[in-house]
Amino acid sequence: GLLSFHGFATGDPDATLCLWITIYSGIVLDKIILPGEKPDPKWIYFTGLFFLLAFLTKSTAAFLPLPGLLFSVFLFNKQKWLFLNKHFYIMCLLVILLIIGYYFMMEIRRPGYFHHAWDSEYKRIYTNIMPWHTQPFGYYFKNLSTRFFPWCWVLIPSIIVGLRSKTIFIKQLTVFSSVFSISYLLIISIPAVKLEWYDIPVYPFLAVLSSVIFFEVSDWLKSTFSNRRIALPAFFSMFIIITATTLISIVNRIIHPPFKEPLEREGIAMRQLMKEPVINSLKILMRADHPEHYNQINFYREMYLAKKGYRPDIRYSLNELVPGDSVLTCQLPKEDSLSSLKVETIKKINDCFLIHILKNPEFPRE
Template sequence: MAVQTSIHPSETLLARNRNLLTVADLFWLVPFIILVGFPVVWQISALPVMLWDESRQAVNAAEMVANGNLIVTYFQGNPDMWNTKPPFQIWLMALSIKLFGYSELALRLPTIGAVLSTFFLLFWFGLQAFKNKLIAALSVLILVSSKGYMIFHVARTADYDAMLVFFIVLYTFTFFLYLEENKQKYWWFCVLGLTLAVLTKGVAGLMCAPALLIYIIYRGKLLTLLRQPAFYAGVAFFLFLGLGYYFLRETMNPGYLQAVYENELGGRYLTALDDLHKHPADWYLQNIRKEKYKFWLPVLLLSVWVLLWQSAVVVKRFAVLAIVLLGLYLLIISTAQTKLYWYDAPAYPFMAVLIALGVTILLQGAAQLLNVKHTAFFFTGSVLLLCLLPYNAVLEYYLKDKAEMGEKYPESMFGPALKLLEKQFPQEKQITLLQPADQYPAISHYYKLAYQQKGYTFREANQFSVSGLQPGEIVVLVNPAFSSLLEANFEAEVLHQYYSSRVYRIVQKKNNHETNE
């Protein structure tokens, strides 16, 4: 039995002229934009560059600025054969550095842009596909209050995933609209989104594409698409730019394609990177259920049930596409041997739209049943109450992780240590970095590149060369064990400390008798 509530009953929330907004909508759009934008930008520049992916991409971008090579990414002066992703995100980060200088904010501006653009896409899609302002606004509010999307590796740091999600959403939404409205512009936006998704994160950009093939077969329009000249022009565009990059880089950087296979294809999918990345098949589903989507999951399940009984054709069609995409994508990443916490990020925008559709149907049905006269107040109050807890949970997550950053990621404290040194002792520009010989060097290397632009010079020392430090040297370290090592060998003045980081000025070497004691 179909749910009888129409998707378009509310006169106060519908855009009367298709998807157009009016001047009167500014009264709620302005606070809405502030509400959804705040978690994206709040204290984002206060976070130091993070370990592993963000710091490596920061080095890639900084070295691209220095060497001008837009095709081959570099790490410590050599072609990067570990991070083998195409360079679209690195191009944007390098451009941001050129325009705004070396800073955490400059590195993360492309991420901020991708997140806000994804919000815009959800809002625009709600108006364009469903002609409903409540669906448009609610889908954005749900996504901004989804911890699975708003985590550090996705929406808050200079990693690939926010950009990847944006392009996946772009090509999926425009593919859906192309089949609904048969407008060529949507086809070309779909092709562009698919191409840039690949140029952002390689094969990961294609992981949602099989759902589009299944959906077009379900709609019975595959043969129609294959008869269109634009289809072949789009395929040629994708192959020329998307796959063309890989072969161009192979000619400039021999061995690149083999590294791509080992890092992104058979290597990661068939074997785990290490024991830390090996998890059971239901790991992503358990994360969603217990932590990353625990507020929204019950509402999602209810919404899917409502949508499957929905009589509105366009709503039911999108529900089919989203359910197929979510099921197939989660199956792909769950069967891969390498599992990372943020790999499920592309799922959350589609979950958000499904929930927005289901909740809108239920709220409009409730408004009719209760004979609500002031529907705008009813809908606004209901939505704010629904989103309050998950939205607050996202903000609490940011506060908690910021407070624990020093203990969790001591290597990230190089940045804050250098900033405090620059502020308190601006004349000290010759710095020694004391760190383990086997420490992953991306964070310290990025900050070295950044501070060299300000006239700083650096030398590096480790546990084997610590005895060679000289009186007067300024030493920066982030490993607490190295504080004991340095203080066992030298009399040193602590200039400042921040979590695990210490900045010392060497006074003199301790004599042998004192050291032995």
Template structure:
């Protein structure tokens, strides 16, 4: 898109991308960042980081409007940004769709909640705008909170919404905007709608795609054992305290957050295709439930009339908050500033590291070809940068190498094939990276 200026159809290796069929809102943002900052890792990842920052600001804005309470918003944000699965790859730290999607999902869900409470047309407008942007970010996944919103509307007996003309105007705006994009895409990229159906609708939900399978409790176990293990034990405590508040606003928000979380979890758990980053939209709502419990104790220690005159209790309230968040926070700092690479990731990432390093030593890659088995978009990013600098480097099938080829390989199976079937000169070896000159095919 940065090179061909086709803002409607994303391309992959010179052809319309029919594998990644998501609308291109995230790609638009990355292209804009590339025009401003240059084609770089920063440009790819900045939209995700900005989305995370805006989500934190929006949560504070929402809490201020609905509860008029700074501390509850702060606690919610602390829980969110110390959630291992939220500050993670494929979320806030990489150039993927899910951080941006999470922002728009939270905005439209909480805007709808505010509209039910206050009947402010501005909230309804925010709901539909964010809903449109969520779908333009990640297609069908942007709609997965709607069933819970419908159920909550019925449970809370907010039947006025079905008679509100502005709601139907918003639906018309949504259908027109999303329909226009998909029809234009199909017009200029025939077969796109069929690819969407196979990849995103019936195909991904009803069938296992690319062997990404798992049991029904896949996401529960992921939260429990990995991505939310420092906080998840507080979810039931937060729910019980939340529904016990005298203030009905806290009780309603607790029930609402629990319904949203449960509904979304059931939907993604029922899908045949399971990927760990599908759980990302859960974190803000689980954070609010947990914040109910922490805030309940914090507020009692800080404000309770019988205790607030005693200096010790305000101090204890802050110590309580710090003690709960200390371990998750320090783990997050270590994760961000002292990242650890698992042994099973070394082979996958080593070639990317090598090519990134080669940007400063161009003679190391000039006129080489890369032999790589599998999806290689993470490598293509650096390869494109090298070719922009005149390196003339590309991919080549290791089965059809020719005399004189200069080859870079990092995967065990590829290196084994080259060494078994070709006469070669090993030019260099660095960790998992080997550079070969092909002399001839073995007889």
């Protein structure tokens, strides 16, 4: 889930969005829903702050958890405190004004921005703006079997155990995380356009749910066996043995992130090059169909600049290369061929090559 394409491994905005959503949803749970009759109003403003950060990260995606959070407020009987609290309305007004101000500022700097945002961010709710990404309603629920494997197998038993828990906090945590996860998955399942990584913000809450059963088993062992020095180590040893394969797989995916789409390869290769001495003549040969497909590689270009003091330029065809260039290439446009160049291969990084241009390319003249 989190380590997938467009997730944490590739440094995409969806990863940052997940961070802000997790923080402001956690504040709602820990500081507004769970406290006594009078939670501290300052946490309302912190919720608004992190919601605003989520909006500035990926626009309307920040709104997706709100139905589940509001349902939880009613479920835990905190609606009277919240909706009769002046700080709630002050926070909402401030957030709305800042969002409107953001759109006006962007429209001034880039005329036509609001129209583009309306078409790409708001119309997608009821309009199929990307027919090539149309998926059935149950797409994200089906994906859990692979993107949340093997923890998906303990998810339902863990929820049942959590709801029957004698620990009030565990029961409340289970209810909140279940409501959040189900509502979020249902909401993102409504639009016809469904991209694989849209479910990323739900995985921290699914992780919480799947861990409940292990907490309850540990608690049961402590209460059942008088000799805790034997019971607890035995439990954790059994847990590690059962999950060893999965844990090794997770660590391996962090060190060597997998990729499914060609446009992910450049970012992984750039991350590897950041561990090596700076290459001041480095260029990236890459062509994508949509401007947003350059977002990932641009992130790593900025990282390279921050760490090495040099920002590699992107080249879209061989025509733009000159002798002396060191070129990272993971794909070649169909009409291009390295046969027209005299190159030296420096190294291979996964499916990518770092090459050095030795002489001018010879292109046929029309």
